[in-house]
Amino acid sequence: MFKKILVAVSTSSADSVLAPAIEAARKYDAQVVALHVVDPSPSYIGGADCNFGLIVEAMEAHGHRVVTHVRSVLDTHALPAEVRMVTLPFSGMTVGRAIAAVAEETGADLILLGRRSASRWHWLSEDVAAEVMRHSSQPTQIVSDKPVANPARRGGRRWIDVTAAGTW
Template structure:
């Protein structure tokens, strides 16, 4: 059914997305293209008085570490594995559009994304899955974290945080 799976990997150390990619690749005997997108925009917004070159170099080095780790996990797990890193230009490109562009370029049949972080301040961030679906026209699948890894905590220790606090104190 799927010949090529594009898996977008974030800087998060969670292996959920890679495990899902390996599982799908084995099931369909598919190739994996792993992509990490480095977005410099948030770090450069207030960087007018900083050493921009050092910030860019540091973020790209971290991106290289992310793809090296992904390559180590994926090697030998699928028929073929390709690992890429892309640094976004500072104008007219979003993470979602970058992923859609690579999906088009590689002729990926399936785009695998990690679950969106549900922190309250994320309303400012791009909805990557929606942007990828809108720009690519390809099937997009979200790899959810195992339930045990999901948690929310209320800073005021209200009733909503009690189950979380109980699970942490076990």
């Protein structure tokens, strides 16, 4: 049914959204296209004396670490996969629109997104899922966070080991 599955990974939802993507890829014998979008726009709110170039460089360096982690997880599961990172321009592009554009470019049949984080400041941020659905005709699924089988294992680590989390 699905030949390419685009999975949008963020720094906070990389593992929780990768597990269902891997499961779906195995079920449908599909290729995974993992995408991490770096959005430097929040850094422009800083003070006038900030060096925005250094901030964006740091954000991109962190994005490369996320992409490296995603690549290693996908390699561990021996799936045909492509991993990309996109840095948004200063204006004219949103995270949701970038995800929809990459989905169209790669010919993705399904788009998987992580659940929006609950914060009292959520009204300040973009509703990525709504933006993706507005700019893409592909089916879009929001993946809820799966509970980790051993929560103590998560302490002090940025990412969990998907295979050790009991999702397989």
